[in-house]
Amino acid sequence: MADSPIYDVLVIGAGCGGCSAAMYAARFGMKVLMLGELPGGTITQTHVVENYPGFETITGLELGERLLKHAQAYGAELKMEKALKVEKKADGTFATTTDAEATYLSRTLIAATGAEWKKLGAPGEKEYANKGVHYCALCDGSFYKGKTIAVVGSGDSAAKESQLLAEYGAHVYVFVRGHELHGEPINNKRVAANPKITVFTDVQIREIAGQPKGKMTHLKLTKPCAPMVKQADGSLKPGQPTDSFPADALFVLIGHSPLSILLKEMGVELNARAEVKVDRLMRTNIEGVYAAGDVNDSEFKQAIVSASDGVVAAYSAHQLLEKKK
Numbered sequence: 001m002a003d004s005p006i007y008d009v010l011v012i013g014a015g016c017g018g019c020s021a022a023m024y025a026a027r028f029g030m031k032v033l034m035l036g037e038l039p040g041g042t043i044t045q046t047h048v049v050e051n052y053p054g055f056e057t058i059t060g061l062e063l064g065e066r067l068l069k070h071a072q073a074y075g076a077e078l079k080m081e082k083a084l085k086v087e088k089k090a091d092g093t094f095a096t097t098t099d100a101e102a103t104y105l106s107r108t109l110i111a112a113t114g115a116e117w118k119k120l121g122a123p124g125e126k127e128y129a130n131k132g133v134h135y136c137a138l139c140d141g142s143f144y145k146g147k148t149i150a151v152v153g154s155g156d157s158a159a160k161e162s163q164l165l166a167e168y169g170a171h172v173y174v175f176v177r178g179h180e181l182h183g184e185p186i187n188n189k190r191v192a193a194n195p196k197i198t199v200f201t202d203v204q205i206r207e208i209a210g211q212p213k214g215k216m217t218h219l220k221l222t223k224p225c226a227p228m229v230k231q232a233d234g235s236l237k238p239g240q241p242t243d244s245f246p247a248d249a250l251f252v253l254i255g256h257s258p259l260s261i262l263l264k265e266m267g268v269e270l271n272a273r274a275e276v277k278v279d280r281l282m283r284t285n286i287e288g289v290y291a292a293g294d295v296n297d298s299e300f301k302q303a304i305v306s307a308s309d310g311v312v313a314a315y316s317a318h319q320l321l322e323k324k325k
């Protein structure tokens with residue numbers, strides 16, 4: 001065990017929730033350690049953010065970097081380590097062990113671990129991972145300049161990221177399982193107005209197919225859909241519908257699963273979606289443990305909501321320590 005000092009709060013996660021929690025906690029005069037494998041968090045993996053109050057438009061990367069710097073400016077320490085285990089000790093403190101074989105002690109704990117990309121579960125997804133199948137448009141979209149790109153998903157991520165992918169690809173096809181795309185209305189309108197994006201509804205991807213040990217080449221669909229075909233005058237028209245749809249890439253944008261396993265293992269209550277149950281003060285069922293952002297059971301998973309949760313969690317942790325003085 002550690003020669004670690006006892007931190008007032010250990011924040012697991014360095015995204016919008018974690019950085020905001022760390023910034024507030026540091027300003028409350030608490031000794032703060034923030035652990036984060038991905039500094040700045042998930043928001044750094046989207047191209048532009050247009051709905052974070054105070055910024056009409058900002059790149060996701062810049063927003064993540066600013067949040068991180070803000071927390072560090074007030075003295076929060078950051079270590080880019082993965083927390084592997086958290087234990088509540090008999091004296092009420094927490095011991096967090098990381099992949100750097102370090103153990104950190106803290107009086108309170110804020111989990112802001114976010115969520116991971118959901119997998120589609122279709123045959124071929126694993127085989128063609130990074131050989132056509134991707135989850136992050138900003139990270140991998142530029143590999144497909146001038147290519148045919150497919151997107152599967154029906155929420156705001158699909159609506160937003162297909163616009164970015166259309167900047168790279170020759171054409172982007174969005175496959176929606178339900179009757180319509182339900183992103184933010186402004187993003188739905190932009191998709192509808194973009195001549196490089198075609199949306200197919202009421203269709204699912206049965207299989208991702210391609211060359212053996214090579215790249216993906218097409219998608220097997222539950223119903224025939226018509227790829228766009230270039231005409232002699234350069235315009236595009238729908239061609240012959242096919243259920244074996246040619247595509248160089250598939251971006252799977254079907255949502256996220258909360259990264260709540262660490263808390264579950266220490267006895268924190270989760271809901272049926274494996275999100276951490278919290279009250280309005282971000283308190284879990286274990287005293288001194290708080291959960292902020294996409295990992296908790298908040299309904300609306302957005303950067304500003306995570307930031308707000310982080311602030312409230314820091315406030316609650318501070319209140320608890322004040323009470324115990």
Ligand SMILES: Cc1cc2nc3c(=O)[nH]c(=O)nc-3n(C[C@H](O)[C@H](O)[C@H](O)COP(=O)(O)OP(=O)(O)OC[C@H]3O[C@@H](n4cnc5c(N)ncnc54)[C@H](O)[C@@H]3O)c2cc1C
Binds near residue numbers: 049160292302303
């Ligand atoms: C493609 C896409 C586009 C989006 N666009 C927008 C948008 O335009 N506007 C908007 O408001 N929201 C948007 N969102 C949602 C937004 O990104 C999230 O709501 C927000 O980033 C969640 O913040 P968080 O702090 O809860 O989690 P995250 O940002 O996911 O951060 C989690 C942090 O925890 C760390 N972590 C996880 N497990 C461990 C561990 N065991 N040990 C150490 N560290 C760990 C990660 O490395 C990371 O630092 C978008 C999301 C996606 C995927």
